[in-house]
Amino acid sequence: MAAIRGQIAGRSLPPGAKLPSIRATVETMGVSKSTVVEAYDRLLAEGIISSRPGSGFYNAAPLPPLSLADMAPRLDRSIDPFWVSRQSLEAGNGMLKPGCGWLPSHWMPEEDIRRSLRSLAKMKDRTGLTDYGSPLGLTALRQYLSRRMAEQGLQAGPDQILLTESGSQAIDLVCRLLLQPGDAVLVDDPCYFNFLALLRAHQAKVVGVPYTASGPDIALFEQALSEHRPRLYITNSGLHNPTGAMLSAVTAHKVLKLAEQHDLFIIEDDIFADFETEPAPRLAALDGLDHVVRVGSFSKTLSASFRCGYIASSHGWIDKLTDHRIATGFSSSRLTEELVLNVLSSGAYRKHKEILRARLAEARAATLPRLRMLGIEPWIEPRAGMFLWCRLPDGLDAAHVARQALADGVILAPGNVFSPPQTMTGFLRFNVAQCTDDRLFRLLDKAMRQAS
Incomplete structure (x- = not known):
């Protein structure tokens, strides 16, 4: 029954x-x-x-409302991506959030944002404050993104870029264009947990491919292509979430060759690009936007309060994606886009990125030895970014540790949140920018002892 x-x-x-x-x-x-x-x-x-x-x-039952929670196996809420997101977003000021995926608010360029807001308040063009924006998005911001992508070796004109309300909406629009319920989609194992939540909403069949320190396991990637005939592959190709790994050039070329052979489309989420200290290969640049769609946003380095993302795609797709954009959101937010452009194009933003990279490197160097003192070992030592993908001591279940930690006001991100086949029971993802409070390691030690 x-x-x-x-x-x-x-x-x-x-x-x-x-x-x-x-x-x-x-x-x-x-x-x-x-x-x-x-x-x-x-x-x-x-x-x-x-x-x-x-x-x-x-x-004989009527069509029920779509319940995302009921579509998947009934997992413990401590390993459910919706639970992790809600706990992190709703956490009070007294909560510690090493499991969340963003920087502390005081790390963000608050004064630059205030300066830009004052500048926009004096805009002579009143339509920028009151009217709908263009469905494609602010032309000047698309021109800026086009120049920035050219620096990474990706040639995408402003007419190949569509602005969205967020990176998540960008992925959602591409999924709306490509997927039908039941279509297979490849993701990394582990992968960013909101990929799984979003694909569940599209009623896709999610297939996880083990991720290595240089990208997806190519042999298993090819096997999954043959067995499941997926329509789409979603990945981070710069700094990978949650592992912090970087795609190698060799693996990137093999992935693209297989994508061409199997008519596979790829969404490349480039949201962590500004954290890189050295550029990783970009699938979109190597592919020329043939089988790859680039998406991104500015919530990680600029502000999560005003929402703005983008899609870079082939000319043939932009018109169709724009129709989906109108159908689901009508138009862009010109005020938000003007604000983003104002901050990004200032010389202060370049300095802000340099400060962030230095602070993250310092936080990573401080966090690693303190985790090791608890018997928690990193899967790899990332060269940049905010994440450490760590293995717990043998026998510890990350979900049990997370449950114990939550009772003491600590929000953790257990490994199975990121794993489609639930193979990451003994892993936790740590955000080093959120690991600077000494209380964390004392409470983490307590939670591990209680869970053992």
Whole structure:
């Protein structure tokens, strides 16, 4: 009964669809015929299914609201990406957040933002303060992004760039363009957990490919392409989230060759580009936006309070993506885009990036030995960025540690949040920028002892 209800809630069994026969259900579920007969009888009595003599059983329930939580296995909430996001976003000032994915607010360029806000308040063009923006987004900001991408070896004109409300919306728009319910999508194992949440909303079949220190495991990547025939692959190619690894040139070329052979499209999330101390290969630059779409935003280095992201794609896709943009958000926020452009184009932003990189390097150097004193070892030592992907001492379950830590006001990010096949039980992701409070390591030690 629970299995049938789950299929109805997840919309894999739509109204009027025929249920498996009693014999087929006996074979697939490994239960007795009498058990299946009783389950179907109870569902009939509740009006959830109907019986047609000589034909079989059918779903009689109306189409339910789409519940993302019900579409996946019922996991412990401490390893659910929605739970982690909500806890981090709703945390009070007294909470410690080493599991969140952003910088402390006092690390952001607050004075530059205030200066830009004062400048925009004096705009002579009143339409910038009151009117809808262009569906494509502010031309001057698209021109700025085009020049910035050219510095990375990616030739994308302003007419190949669409501004969005966030990086997440950028990925969502591409998924709306490419995916149908049930389509297979490749992601890294581990990967950024909101990729999993977003793909769940699109009712995609998520396939995880093990990630190595230089990119996806190529042999298993090729195997997944042959077995699942995915439509799409979503990844970070600069600084990888959550591992902090960097894609190698050799792996990048192999991924693109396989993408061409299997007609695979790739979304390259470049949100951490400004944290890099040395540039990593970019799939979009090597591919020339043939099979790759570049997305990004400014929430990690500039501000998460005003939302602005972008998509860089081939000419043939931009018009279709713009239609989806209008359908879901109507137009861009010109005021936000003017603010982002004002800050990015100032000389102060370049200095701000340099300060961030130095602070992150200092925080990383301070955090690593303190984690090691607790028996927590990094999977690799990243060269840049905010994340450390760490292995707990043998026998410790990261979800249990996270549950104990939460009771003391510490929000952790357990490994299985990032893992489609739930293979990262013994891992935690740490944000070094959020690990500067001495209380964290004392409370983490306490949580590990309680979970052991």
